[in-house]
Structures are given as C-alpha cells and as structure tokens.
Amino acid sequence: MIRLLQLEWLKNLSYKPFKIFSVIYFTVLIALLFIGLVDFSIGNFTINLKEQGIYNFPQIWNFTTWIVGLFKIFLGCIIIFSICQEFTNRMFKQNTIDGLSRKEFIFSKLLTILIFTTFSTLFVLFVSLYLGYNYSEKTSFNLVTQEIYFIPNYFIKLFTFFTLLMFLSIVLRKSMFVFLGIFALWFLEQVFNVLEMKVFYSNYPNISNQELVEKVQNEFMWSKFLPLESTSGLIPNPMMRLQIAEMLGGKFSFQYPTFNLVASLLWTTLFILASYWILKKRDW
Amino acid sequence: MEKVLIVKNLTKKFKRVAVNQISFEVQKGNVYGLLGPNGSGKSTTFGMLLSTINPTSGEWYWFGEKGTTPKTLKKIGAIIEQPNFYPYLSAEKNLKIVAKIKGIPYSRIDEVLTLVGLLERKKDAFKTYSLGMKQRLAIASAMINNPQVLILDEPTNGLDPEGIIQIRELIAQIAQKGTTIIVASHLLDEIEKVCSHVIVLKNGNALYCGSVEGMTSSMGYFELKCENNDALINALQTMNLFKKIHIQNEVVIATIENDIAAAELNKKLAQSGIYLSMLQKKKESLESQFLELVKKQ
Structure with missing residues (x-):
C-alpha cells in the first residue's frame, strides 16, 4: 500500500493540473467558508449570512458541508485529468507491462481519492469548528454534536462522486468526454426526476403546494436513488434554514437520509467493481 | 536447452x-x-x-x-x-x-x-x-x-x-x-x-x-567471373552441382544444389582451363529467404 501511495505521489506531484486545481480548490474553500463575515447588498437590502445564522451550531454543519460540496468538482478535475492522462499517454498499458496489476491500479487511484476526500473532510471539520466556536450564538456540547453527522455524510458524498468520476474516466478515457458524461448524467437524472414528478402529481390532483413538498420528501421515488441525486440528498440545501426563510414562513424539516446513504454506498461499490471489470475486459 | x-x-x-x-x-x-x-x-x-x-x-x-x-x-x-x-x-x-x-x-x-x-x-x-x-x-x-x-x-x-x-x-x-x-x-x-x-x-x-x-533448404550460391563467361557456364552445367545458372551484370550466379567448397570449385574449373577473376560463395539474404517463405504459403 505504501508502494502504491509512493507511486501516485510520484505521478501527481509534478503534474500541473494537480497543482493548479489544488490551489484553486483551497483558495475557493477558504473564501467560501468565511463568506458569512461579508455583507452583501441586494438593492437596498443588506444580507449578512452570519446574522442569518449559518455559523450557528448545529446548522453550521449543514451550511459548511453544503457550500463546500458545491465545489467538489475542482478536486474532481484533478481526479479526471490524472486518470485520463494515464490512458491518453498510454501509461496504463505501460504500467501493466511493467508489472502493475489491474487491482493495484484501481487501488492506487482509490487511495488518491481517499486522501483527497479525507483531506477535504478534515478541512471542513476544522474550519467549521473554528467558525462555530467564534461566531455561534451557543456552543454547548450538545448543540455542537447534534448534527455533526453531516461530516461523515460529506465524506461519503465526496467519495461516491469521485468514484463516479473514476469510473467515467476509465470508460471514456478523454477528460472532455468525462465532463460531457457528467453533464449528460445530470441532465438525464433531471429529466427522469421531472417525469416521475409528473406521474406523482397526477395521483394527487387536489393538494396544496406545502403538502405536496412534504409528500415528495417522504415518498419513495426512483429518481432519488440515481447516483447524483442520492449523493446530493445526503446534505440537503440549507437555505430554508436561514432566518430570513423562517421569517418568510419556510419550514425546514429534515430526516436523516438513510436511504440516500445506502444508495450512495451501493453506487460507489458498483463504480469500483465496474471500473475493475472494464480494465480487465478491454484490450489495451 | x-x-x-x-x-x-x-x-x-x-x-x-x-x-x-x-x-x-x-x-x-x-x-x-x-x-x-x-x-x-x-x-x-x-x-x-x-x-x-x-x-x-x-x-x-x-x-x-x-x-x-x-x-x-x-x-x-x-x-x-x-x-x-x-x-x-x-x-x-x-x-x-x-x-x-x-x-x-x-x-x-x-x-x-x-x-x-x-x-x-x-x-x-x-x-x-x-x-x-x-x-x-x-x-x-x-x-x-x-x-x-x-x-x-x-x-x-x-x-x-x-x-x-x-x-x-x-x-x-x-x-x-x-x-x-x-x-x-x-x-x-x-x-x-x-x-x-x-x-x-x-x-x-x-x-x-x-x-x-x-x-530455407538453400545452401547458397556462387558469384563467379572470368574472361569468357560462356565457357564458364558450360563448364558449370556439366558439373551437375547447380540447380540454376544465370548471368547478372557480367557476373555468373550459380545456385547450389549439391554443396561444394569454393576452393574445390576453383580447382575443378582450373583443371578444365578456366581461370576465375572472381569467386565468392554467398548465402541468400534473410530478405530473399523471407520472401521465398512468404510466397510459398
């Protein structure tokens, strides 16, 4: 395992996209997490996210993981580029000939993904703790730990997403196609979602919007278990938790997304196995 | 091995x-x-x-x-x-x-x-x-x-x-x-x-x-030259050692059927009054052997 880590280290350390995207990612991350300290003016209306309570325990976990989660694609780019270049430079073939097995190849890429995910998760954890203890209205131990499960959820969300990128990179082998592939997948999921909603609506012709939202939340729907949707469900959009939303009558209800968790874990297993299978079956 | x-x-x-x-x-x-x-x-x-x-x-x-x-x-x-x-x-x-x-x-x-x-x-x-x-x-x-x-x-x-x-x-x-x-x-x-x-x-x-x-089963060929190539060809033909004899660029090329040493051939030709100005025993190049093999199939 140490050997595979050293191998990935050698491959990535001098790789330009690796340096560029790492710098961008962590710069953006820091900027975003401290966004609450800045006043925004929309017309003559000023919003300060800190005053909206984003740094308050326990919802700070929801806010930080959700915001940072939006920018996972920057780390994803490193994974896409570094895996695709193995194929465009024919290095997978050369590595194989030199004596690296398919299993070791997949495993070394998973190690990289694991390190990125762990690093990003720890980063979010520590920055959230720092921000929370500095700016939260209350910092009792109970409140701090109440929704800390967003951190492991964030870890799984990232890991699943990155294994999806690994899978697409191995299938498509060109980074441009991988980006198109991700977009196509997202698009198809949306279409599927809309279609399923339409069918769902037709079952309840006379129902208020509020009730409908609640029904949709609790109902079993296939589109909730597609790869992108199931990972995004791990960390719901926290904007309804802003104080301004509460004042406007928004109601935030949230149950721990066990189904999404199971779905994500199944997807990531599937992506890893399918990646291995493709490496094995294809002629290089 | x-x-x-x-x-x-x-x-x-x-x-x-x-x-x-x-x-x-x-x-x-x-x-x-x-x-x-x-x-x-x-x-x-x-x-x-x-x-x-x-x-x-x-x-x-x-x-x-x-x-x-x-x-x-x-x-x-x-x-x-x-x-x-x-x-x-x-x-x-x-x-x-x-x-x-x-x-x-x-x-x-x-x-x-x-x-x-x-x-x-x-x-x-x-x-x-x-x-x-x-x-x-x-x-x-x-x-x-x-x-x-x-x-x-x-x-x-x-x-x-x-x-x-x-x-x-x-x-x-x-x-x-x-x-x-x-x-x-x-x-x-x-x-x-x-x-x-x-x-x-x-x-x-x-x-x-x-x-x-x-x-290939080929044993190679001789490249020969003398004053009178026609006499040389006649002499070679009577020996029954070669399967093919032809002239290329003033040089007689004799493809061997039954092997003979270059010195032996020289001696025999001298005995029949033919004195060579050039004598070389050669193997076919890999190229011609390869082409022969590929053509056969």
Whole structure:
C-alpha cells in the first residue's frame, strides 16, 4: 500500500493540473467558508449570512458541508485529468507491462481519492469548528454534536462522486468526454426526476403546494436513488434554514437520509467493481 | 536447452482474426526476430504475452508458468510500439515509477541511464527528448530489472541511421550478456544483423520458427567471373552441382544444389582451363529467404 501511495505521489506531484486545481480548490474553500463575515447588498437590502445564522451550531454543519460540496468538482478535475492522462499517454498499458496489476491500479487511484476526500473532510471539520466556536450564538456540547453527522455524510458524498468520476474516466478515457458524461448524467437524472414528478402529481390532483413538498420528501421515488441525486440528498440545501426563510414562513424539516446513504454506498461499490471489470475486459 | 517461453495455439479475434493458432518456442540465451509485414499480428502477439490483450484462445508458459502474472512481468523488460512515459516528468522520475512498480532499488536508475548514455539529461522532462533519446530511455526502462527476457517491438521505428546504429549496438551489447531477446521488426536486414533465430508471421499465422540458417533448404550460391563467361557456364552445367545458372551484370550466379567448397570449385574449373577473376560463395539474404517463405504459403 505504501508502494502504491509512493507511486501516485510520484505521478501527481509534478503534474500541473494537480497543482493548479489544488490551489484553486483551497483558495475557493477558504473564501467560501468565511463568506458569512461579508455583507452583501441586494438593492437596498443588506444580507449578512452570519446574522442569518449559518455559523450557528448545529446548522453550521449543514451550511459548511453544503457550500463546500458545491465545489467538489475542482478536486474532481484533478481526479479526471490524472486518470485520463494515464490512458491518453498510454501509461496504463505501460504500467501493466511493467508489472502493475489491474487491482493495484484501481487501488492506487482509490487511495488518491481517499486522501483527497479525507483531506477535504478534515478541512471542513476544522474550519467549521473554528467558525462555530467564534461566531455561534451557543456552543454547548450538545448543540455542537447534534448534527455533526453531516461530516461523515460529506465524506461519503465526496467519495461516491469521485468514484463516479473514476469510473467515467476509465470508460471514456478523454477528460472532455468525462465532463460531457457528467453533464449528460445530470441532465438525464433531471429529466427522469421531472417525469416521475409528473406521474406523482397526477395521483394527487387536489393538494396544496406545502403538502405536496412534504409528500415528495417522504415518498419513495426512483429518481432519488440515481447516483447524483442520492449523493446530493445526503446534505440537503440549507437555505430554508436561514432566518430570513423562517421569517418568510419556510419550514425546514429534515430526516436523516438513510436511504440516500445506502444508495450512495451501493453506487460507489458498483463504480469500483465496474471500473475493475472494464480494465480487465478491454484490450489495451 | 531451457525454454523461456512456450506458445501453443494462440489466437486472437478482433473483428477479423489477428493471430491465428500460432505456436512457437523461445530458448534461453538466443536472440529471436519476430518477422512479418505490417498487420501480420506481431504487436497483438506481444500484447497477449504481456497481458494487455485478452486472448481468444490458446495458452502460453513463461519460465514454465502458465499465463502472464505481474510477477512474471517483473522478470521481463518490454518496449512496445513507441516509448511510453509521463511526458511532464523527468527521465529520473519516470524511471523511479518503473522501479517502484517492479520493486527495484533506485540505485539501478543511474546504472541504466549510463548504459544508454542519458545520465546527463536525467533531470530533463521526457517531452523535451528527441525520438532517439526517447527510444533509448525506453530501453533503459526495460533494462532496469536486469530482465531475463527483453521484448522489443520495432525498436528502431522512426529513427535516423545514427539512432538505428546506436540501438543495434545496444541490442548486441545486451545479447552478449546472455539475455534472451525477442525483437519484432519488418526491417529484415535489421533483424539479420542481430538475430540468431526467427519466427515468421504472415496474416496471423506462424510460418516458421527456428534458426536463421534453417529457414530455407538453400545452401547458397556462387558469384563467379572470368574472361569468357560462356565457357564458364558450360563448364558449370556439366558439373551437375547447380540447380540454376544465370548471368547478372557480367557476373555468373550459380545456385547450389549439391554443396561444394569454393576452393574445390576453383580447382575443378582450373583443371578444365578456366581461370576465375572472381569467386565468392554467398548465402541468400534473410530478405530473399523471407520472401521465398512468404510466397510459398
């Protein structure tokens, strides 16, 4: 395992996209997490996210993981580029000939993904703790730990997403196609979602919007278990938790997304196995 | 003789049959040429033996063990089609990666770089190298584990004459140490200069596997010249030693049927009053032998 880590280290350390995207990612991350300290003016209306309570325990976990989660694609780019270049430079073939097995190849890429995910998760954890203890209205131990499960959820969300990128990179082998592939997948999921909603609506012709939202939340729907949707469900959009939303009558209800968790874990297993299978079956 | 590689009925079908039921053996310490025109299945065969291509059927044994495992590959050095390295990394870092994969200490890196004369350029990125240097780095990389078998697929492809000579000398140097080498090429004179054995492929079929000398039954031919070529031809015809006698550019060429030493022939001709101004016994070039073999099928 140490050997595979050293191998990935050698491959990535001098790789330009690796340096560029790492710098961008962590710069953006820091900027975003401290966004609450800045006043925004929309017309003559000023919003300060800190005053909206984003740094308050326990919802700070929801806010930080959700915001940072939006920018996972920057780390994803490193994974896409570094895996695709193995194929465009024919290095997978050369590595194989030199004596690296398919299993070791997949495993070394998973190690990289694991390190990125762990690093990003720890980063979010520590920055959230720092921000929370500095700016939260209350910092009792109970409140701090109440929704800390967003951190492991964030870890799984990232890991699943990155294994999806690994899978697409191995299938498509060109980074441009991988980006198109991700977009196509997202698009198809949306279409599927809309279609399923339409069918769902037709079952309840006379129902208020509020009730409908609640029904949709609790109902079993296939589109909730597609790869992108199931990972995004791990960390719901926290904007309804802003104080301004509460004042406007928004109601935030949230149950721990066990189904999404199971779905994500199944997807990531599937992506890893399918990646291995493709490496094995294809002629290089 | 120890057999390094045994191939039995190896077959690969893509949309068409690329390699058809080929069988051959490679003995330790020899230099083998894998001959064949473009598209005859050389690279596909190597691909299967190096585990990058899944065979349709057939089997093979490396060092007596069935198939190709990562462990086997660590005893082999191979260059396929073109030198593959991470373009953004230096030669040294690229070789570190190979050393890591093969489980070889880094101390070997400088040794193999010295062998191919690239030691001074080791800190430069691979993409700044000329084609000849890339090819030499590929050989260095293949040599890093002191392989028992070296596989070279078109090692002189795209090189200038100087580069070709450098690579050829390198191959000869490595062969002297007793390393088994299998080299594929469609440049026959190239193979002729380095190989003791050949495997001939055509349209995915193995036509021949054995020593270069045994490739055809031909014993060679004489090139002769004297004042009166007609008298010479007459004298040769009466000897019943030659299957074909003809003149080419004022030189009489007599293809041998029953072997005779050059000195013996000279003596016989002198006895019949013909004094030669030129006498040479020659073997057919690999090229003509190869063409003969390929034509026959």
